[in-house]
Amino acid sequence: MEPTLVILNPWAGKGSAGARRPALEAALQAAGLAYTLVTSHARGGATELAWQGVERGAAQIIAVGGDGTINEVVNGIKGAEQASGRRVPLGIVAIGTGSDFVKTLEAAEASDLASAIQRIAAGTTRTIDLGRVQVGDQPPRFFVNGLGMGLDAQIAVEAEQIKNLKGIAVYFLAIIRALAKYKAGQMTIQYDDQRIKRRLLFASVANGRYQGGGFYLTPAAQLDDGQLDFCFVDNLRLDEIMRYLPRVLEGTHVTMKQATLGSARRLTVESSSPIPVATDGEVLATDARMVQVEVVPAALDVLTNARETR
Numbered sequence: 001m002e003p004t005l006v007i008l009n010p011w012a013g014k015g016s017a018g019a020r021r022p023a024l025e026a027a028l029q030a031a032g033l034a035y036t037l038v039t040s041h042a043r044g045g046a047t048e049l050a051w052q053g054v055e056r057g058a059a060q061i062i063a064v065g066g067d068g069t070i071n072e073v074v075n076g077i078k079g080a081e082q083a084s085g086r087r088v089p090l091g092i093v094a095i096g097t098g099s100d101f102v103k104t105l106e107a108a109e110a111s112d113l114a115s116a117i118q119r120i121a122a123g124t125t126r127t128i129d130l131g132r133v134q135v136g137d138q139p140p141r142f143f144v145n146g147l148g149m150g151l152d153a154q155i156a157v158e159a160e161q162i163k164n165l166k167g168i169a170v171y172f173l174a175i176i177r178a179l180a181k182y183k184a185g186q187m188t189i190q191y192d193d194q195r196i197k198r199r200l201l202f203a204s205v206a207n208g209r210y211q212g213g214g215f216y217l218t219p220a221a222q223l224d225d226g227q228l229d230f231c232f233v234d235n236l237r238l239d240e241i242m243r244y245l246p247r248v249l250e251g252t253h254v255t256m257k258q259a260t261l262g263s264a265r266r267l268t269v270e271s272s273s274p275i276p277v278a279t280d281g282e283v284l285a286t287d288a289r290m291v292q293v294e295v296v297p298a299a300l301d302v303l304t305n306a307r308e309t310r
Helices: 021-030 045-055 067-084 101-105 113-121 151-160 168-181 238-250
Strands: 004-008 035-039 061-065 090-094 125-135 141-143 146-150 185-191 194-206 228-234 259-264 266-279 282-303
Touching: 004 021, 004 045, 021 035, 021 113, 045 061, 045 067, 061 067, 067 090, 067 141, 067 282, 090 101, 090 113, 125 146, 125 266, 141 282, 146 151, 146 185, 146 282, 151 168, 151 194, 151 266, 151 282, 168 238, 185 228, 228 282
Parallel strands: 004 035, 004 061, 061 090, 090 282
Antiparallel strands: 125 141, 125 282, 146 194, 146 266, 185 194, 185 266, 194 228, 228 259, 266 282
16 A cells, blocks of 8 residues: 655645745654655646555555645546446645635644644545536536635636735635626526526535635535535626625525525536636636536545544
8 A cells, every 4th residue: 555645736826835845744753643745746747646645555645735726636636446346545735826615614724734644644534525517518526615607716716816925815806807897698507407597696506605705695505415515696887796795605695585595406507608717726617608517426535634624
């Protein structure tokens, strides 16, 4: 059996993950883990590294980076699992711009690397659901945290282009740019036995509770309930958007008449005009018209570094 495979995205958190490599290795050694550390230097690189790790017999894989890095590693693990039948658990050290997923997982902050690694090494495993999305005729992809269509995906498009800021500042600037560019279109959404057809500002489908760098979009979401939660928001004027943004940060938007929240196992979204789509903060498409989403229950074992597991 191979040792723990650690996949580091040095560019995560606008480069802060790479700068913390010495501290990461010190924490791994202090925890007594036998490990191999590899770095991903290109989009999709972490997927390939994780796939190879499963094929070569890694006992567990630790992803070090943001939500996008976790997404890539999970797709590598699941792709190799489907090919080989080997199920490999995932550990997470979140060092990213948003790191929304670990907020729902209730994991330790990566500011204390030693503590985070020690808890992963303790081996407490939690089994969670995943989402799976297919955009048009693209191959399906898994996601761990959330899927955005419309304005929230446009925010991800803008965030990818911001190079000189870090943390929440990236998202606030991206929001300003996205509001100036995005025009809401009509979406038809079929979920379970329901169907809506409305002009939507955005449609978000989530496994976790937070998206977009801390927005509390789907407060009722659970990682292991066999459902995906959703939040659809009707088109709003700019002044309304600015007034309601603080409510989305707090999760009190759930009482807004313009917001539709619920849960489903499967959703199909058709748009009258091309829309951007993003999963776990990474842009999948900028011109989608058909999106299919479904939950994959109990799909991933996570070596959680949460202080308490539920």
